[in-house]
Amino acid sequence: MTGLxxxxxxxxxxxSGVRGVLDIPDELRPVGEMLGGALVRVEKxxxxxxxADLEPVAALCRHVEAYRGKMLRPTLAIxxxxxADGRSEGAVPDADALPETLIAVAGVVEMVHMATLVHDDVLxxxxxxxxxxxxxxxxxxxxxxxLGDYLIAAAYHWCATLxxxxxxxxxxxxxxxxxxxxxxxxxxxxDFALSERTYFDIVSRKTGALVAVxxxxxxxAMGAESGVQQALFGFGRDLGVAxxxxxxxxxxxxxxxxxxxxxxxxLEKGKLTLPLIHHLATGEPERRRxxxxxxxxxxxxxxxxxxxxxDLMAALDQTGSIRYAExxxxxxxxxxxxxLRGLPESxxxxxxxxxxxxxxHRAF
Amino acid sequence: MTGLxxxxxxxxxxxSGVRGVLDIPDELRPVGEMLGGALVRVEKxxxxxxxADLEPVAALCRHVEAYRGKMLRPTLAIxxxxxADGRSEGAVPDADALPETLIAVAGVVEMVHMATLVHDDVLxxxxxxxxxxxxxxxxxxxxxxxLGDYLIAAAYHWCATLxxxxxxxxxxxxxxxxxxxxxxxxxxxxDFALSERTYFDIVSRKTGALVAVxxxxxxxAMGAESGVQQALFGFGRDLGVAxxxxxxxxxxxxxxxxxxxxxxxxLEKGKLTLPLIHHLATGEPERRRxxxxxxxxxxxxxxxxxxxxxDLMAALDQTGSIRYAExxxxxxxxxxxxxLRGLPESxxxxxxxxxxxxxxHRAF
Numbered sequence: 122m123t124g125l126x127x128x129x130x131x132x133x134x135x136x137s138g139v140r141g142v143l144d145i146p147d148e149l150r151p152v153g154e155m156l157g158g159a160l161v162r163v164e165k166x167x168x169x170x171x172x173a174d175l176e177p178v179a180a181l182c183r184h185v186e187a188y189r190g191k192m193l194r195p196t197l198a199i200x201x202x203x204x205a206d207g208r209s210e211g212a213v214p215d216a217d218a219l220p221e222t223l224i225a226v227a228g229v230v231e232m233v234h235m236a237t238l239v240h241d242d243v244l245x246x247x248x249x250x251x252x253x254x255x256x257x258x259x260x261x262x263x264x265x266x267x268l269g270d271y272l273i274a275a276a277y278h279w280c281a282t283l284x285x286x287x288x289x290x291x292x293x294x295x296x297x298x299x300x301x302x303x304x305x306x307x308x309x310x311x312d313f314a315l316s317e318r319t320y321f322d323i324v325s326r327k328t329g330a331l332v333a334v335x336x337x338x339x340x341x342a343m344g345a346e347s348g349v350q351q352a353l354f355g356f357g358r359d360l361g362v363a364x365x366x367x368x369x370x371x372x373x374x375x376x377x378x379x380x381x382x383x384x385x386x387x388l389e390k391g392k393l394t395l396p397l398i399h400h401l402a403t404g405e406p407e408r409r410r411x412x413x414x415x416x417x418x419x420x421x422x423x424x425x426x427x428x429x430x431x432d433l434m435a436a437l438d439q440t441g442s443i444r445y446a447e448x449x450x451x452x453x454x455x456x457x458x459x460x461l462r463g464l465p466e467s468x469x470x471x472x473x474x475x476x477x478x479x480x481x482h483r484a485f
Numbered sequence: 486m487t488g489l490x491x492x493x494x495x496x497x498x499x500x501s502g503v504r505g506v507l508d509i510p511d512e513l514r515p516v517g518e519m520l521g522g523a524l525v526r527v528e529k530x531x532x533x534x535x536x537a538d539l540e541p542v543a544a545l546c547r548h549v550e551a552y553r554g555k556m557l558r559p560t561l562a563i564x565x566x567x568x569a570d571g572r573s574e575g576a577v578p579d580a581d582a583l584p585e586t587l588i589a590v591a592g593v594v595e596m597v598h599m600a601t602l603v604h605d606d607v608l609x610x611x612x613x614x615x616x617x618x619x620x621x622x623x624x625x626x627x628x629x630x631x632l633g634d635y636l637i638a639a640a641y642h643w644c645a646t647l648x649x650x651x652x653x654x655x656x657x658x659x660x661x662x663x664x665x666x667x668x669x670x671x672x673x674x675x676d677f678a679l680s681e682r683t684y685f686d687i688v689s690r691k692t693g694a695l696v697a698v699x700x701x702x703x704x705x706a707m708g709a710e711s712g713v714q715q716a717l718f719g720f721g722r723d724l725g726v727a728x729x730x731x732x733x734x735x736x737x738x739x740x741x742x743x744x745x746x747x748x749x750x751x752l753e754k755g756k757l758t759l760p761l762i763h764h765l766a767t768g769e770p771e772r773r774r775x776x777x778x779x780x781x782x783x784x785x786x787x788x789x790x791x792x793x794x795x796d797l798m799a800a801l802d803q804t805g806s807i808r809y810a811e812x813x814x815x816x817x818x819x820x821x822x823x824x825l826r827g828l829p830e831s832x833x834x835x836x837x838x839x840x841x842x843x844x845x846h847r848a849f
Contacts, residue, residue: 177672244627263608271664277641278657293642300635308541
């Protein structure tokens, strides 16, 4: 097993992020190297697309470029593009030969994602993001809001420069979905009767849609036909939702040092996630009352209750709610993997399968 | 003299906003009626472009639709389009015959503008906007940030649906300029040595650019050649900067009841505007020290100093700084009007001249 690419190929920020998430079997090493090369190209174009003539703007852009972490979305765009390329006949392509449109799709989805991170940190009043200080904690909420807007504008401008207007339309539409999901979630804060159905509606919009469109448009950029684009959209959506469930689990059960960002934010913000929804739906009435009282208290500012935290974790274990959320994420990953079986077998497709598994087996 | 259009044509929000700003001479009444009809079409498409399948999102969209006020940008897009239309031979066109692309350009620039208003209200912690409660004051900063993002996404999606990708590229680029201007301004808060040159760089980006592109793309939508589009971009930029100078003057000298939004925000936020820049550059050293002390104090939270306010206003009068800012705005309007002389004479062009004057003679 080896890490993905290596510092010698550049793109350090990427590799340090992905290495621990994704252990690449030796036989897939050529795919990892191709991907490393492709992501270096993405990073270069990314910087060019953000280039600003004003120093205060350029300084903020340099700061957020350090946010780059797992590069999940561009990685999926590149791999789905290569997997759907009928002309390659299963061979691993040369990173330098990949079309500019594919590199642009990968960069645009990462830029939209980065804009949402910057705005999320304002909403979450978070101080830490990928082990660094957030823009809002350093420069105030105002700069963070406008910097997010700048990133969105740069992303839209970038995809509007592509010859085929379909890219800008899809990115625009998916960004609307993404915001709708966030607004739906905000409107349901402290709603402790939130249903599993609404939870899935929220996460498939706020996380699933952008991962999905990365896969779909990556395939389009390599000339895949419409049916394959749609199938890979489904692959990405399921994977994105599984990723979000894992994110929610890490917020609940992880520690800040490992996860690399503030944790326990969902409870503080009154956001119900899958383990809690399951627990409240299946727990005994007495236990349910205790949990609801805990949840109410958790949303009060400055709340600290280590005994209550431990009690909740034990209760979630007793109702099998952590396991339930894990199993749901695993089922979604299986469903996503089934899409891959419809593609011609190749090392790239095998890598997508490895990545799909990594989504639910990561600790950060 | 008569108001612009009337409630009987629908689009009440528009007309109530514009009526007091723009007194239309009787001979231009047909232009006013055409414009009223065109803006009703813009409003209809605007609502369609924002339509959301989720009720919490739809409710927020309905709320911001009430923000629609002066409709300066769509009005300029429509009028510049009609003024640049070589085929009309000076006749006032039929509102229903205007191409959908022109209606879309008008709607997109208003939607981008509305997104910036929603985010500005978060930054300014404003409670009142066009005599109504702001989204942030009603639903919290989080909803306001994401709602602004939703508006931006909808605007980009809308212009990406146009056949000519040039529109999406220009809107994307100008949105980047707009954010750069805001970020530059934020980076210069409490910088009481801000130069006039930097002030103009800020306002031509944050306000001038979007007004300018409304004029440019309105002309493009009617088939104007590139030179005319560029000339009208210049017209719009000068007018936009003049508009911002007037806005800054109203923040300094207006009262909340007339202006319709929170005032004296610039002083609180440590934003230096043209009258203050002029005053600090021309005042005697002793007076300068007093003003600097006042400005430092004004940025402290909860600051109230009616005597100091009155003293500052008298001092601004003494250095002729209010008059200087007014004269600068008037000079920019004259410069903008000179562009109109390059267009074939028509009632529409005369209306643009009337509008240009109104920008610096409004009290709200």
